[in-house]
Amino acid sequence: MRSGYYLPIVAVLLFGAMIARALAATIQITTTDLVFAPAEVSAKVGDTIQWINTDVFVHTATAHNGDFDVMMPPKTAVTSVLTRAGTVEYYCRFHPNMKAVLTIAP
Amino acid sequence: MFIRLSAAIAALSLLGSPALAQGAKPTDPQIAHIAYTAGVIDINAAKQAIAKASNKEVKSFAQDMVRDHEAVNKQALDLVKKLKVTPEDNDTSKTLSKQAADKLAELDKLKGAEYDKAYVANEVAYHKAVNSALETQLIPSASNAELKSLLQTGLKIFQGHQQHAEQVAAKLK
Numbered sequence: 001m002r003s004g005y006y007l008p009i010v011a012v013l014l015f016g017a018m019i020a021r022a023l024a025a026t027i028q029i030t031t032t033d034l035v036f037a038p039a040e041v042s043a044k045v046g047d048t049i050q051w052i053n054t055d056v057f058v059h060t061a062t063a064h065n066g067d068f069d070v071m072m073p074p075k076t077a078v079t080s081v082l083t084r085a086g087t088v089e090y091y092c093r094f095h096p097n098m099k100a101v102l103t104i105a106p
Numbered sequence: 107m108f109i110r111l112s113a114a115i116a117a118l119s120l121l122g123s124p125a126l127a128q129g130a131k132p133t134d135p136q137i138a139h140i141a142y143t144a145g146v147i148d149i150n151a152a153k154q155a156i157a158k159a160s161n162k163e164v165k166s167f168a169q170d171m172v173r174d175h176e177a178v179n180k181q182a183l184d185l186v187k188k189l190k191v192t193p194e195d196n197d198t199s200k201t202l203s204k205q206a207a208d209k210l211a212e213l214d215k216l217k218g219a220e221y222d223k224a225y226v227a228n229e230v231a232y233h234k235a236v237n238s239a240l241e242t243q244l245i246p247s248a249s250n251a252e253l254k255s256l257l258q259t260g261l262k263i264f265q266g267h268q269q270h271a272e273q274v275a276a277k278l279k
Binding site for chain 1: 269270
């Protein structure tokens with residue numbers, strides 16, 4: 001059977017994906033009283049950011065370089081996955097004096 | 107021409123006047139009413155700006171004002187309901203409303219870039235006045251802890267609005 005030949009490859013791909021997922025971390029960034037906390041976060045490509053907005057106001061996490069623009073509805077948590085490495089300064093479009101930095105390793 | 111402070115701001119500064127500072131401390135129901143009224147005034151000004159402003163950034167600033175002030179006022183309504191407090195109309199709220207209506211009429215006569223500048227300049231001045239009233243009068247006078255904490259959150263967000271308005275104003279020059 002030809003399909004038997006593919007099986008190990010499929011297995012490697014599957015496990016590979018699982019290992020990658022196991023290594024990827026979930027990092028929480030919270031907005032409370034119009035402040036991103038922690039203000040500086042180090043992460044890796046593939047990590048998930050859980051954006052927790054405890055305010056009654058809508059916020060965004062918007063990268064200055066255009067890499068991400070996450071909408072954060074009031075009293076809600078949303079997630080996004082980091083896809084590109086770099087030091088990314090981001091801010092809230094609605095409250096531009098809310099600023100923070102994500103350092104994303106490859 | 108826009109150096110003249112809006113009348114509403116003059117009314118807010120009354121809060122800091124010696125007459126009120128000497129004894130006539132506003133009560134919680136009055137504070138709730140003043141804070142709510144101040145929010146409504148800014149929402150109305152922003153709605154006018156959404157309809158009239160020509161600059162994209164001014165329009166989106168106005169949308170931010172509606173969103174945030176409505177959120178704060180909803181919190182305020184929820185709180186007064188929870189505390190079973192009836193917001194109490196008072197001279198400060200009345201003067202605020204009357205003078206804000208005059209300012210709205212004055213702004214309504216302006217058009218284009220002239221309107222944009224006048225609206226944003228008034229937003230800077232108005233938030234400055236509201237913040238100073240919150241800091242020096244309303245927050246220290248509030249006796250209920252939850253009301254005090256809501257006013258403090260309000261102060262934080264309005265300080266942000268003031269800075270945002272200043273940034274927008276600087277770009278319009």
